[in-house]
Amino acid sequence: MTVVPIYNGIGGDKMEMKHNVDGWKQTIIPALQSKAEELEMLGYSQATADDVWRCLKEKVWRGDPEKRLYEVIQDIFHLGSNIYLSYLTMSSYQNEDLMASIVALTENNADA
Secondary structure, three states: OEEEEEEOOOOOEEEEEEEEHHHHOOOOHHHHHHHHHHHHHOOOOOOOHHHHHHHHHHHHHOOOOEEOHHHHHHHHHOOOHHHHHHHHHHHHHHOOOHHHHHHHHHHHHHHO
């Protein structure tokens, strides 16, 4: 964790914390759940908060960078369905049960 002093324009320095994104996971669960619900409304019926988290880790953050809380939340709400679909496609290729994954993907897209 890094503490970065910033000027808040009112009363001097204000301390703002940065954590590795893994350090924010428990704090941001409601935002992850909200994004999963949004993806479900877009036709990705199997979307979960854990899937959203893994997608962000693999496609957006690539590793465990240090970010402020508002930056992590912003990344969650700016996650596009195209990036999520790309994540699902790559996950299905890596999955041992490839045919079941392909069927699940096509069902999700047919509902949209």
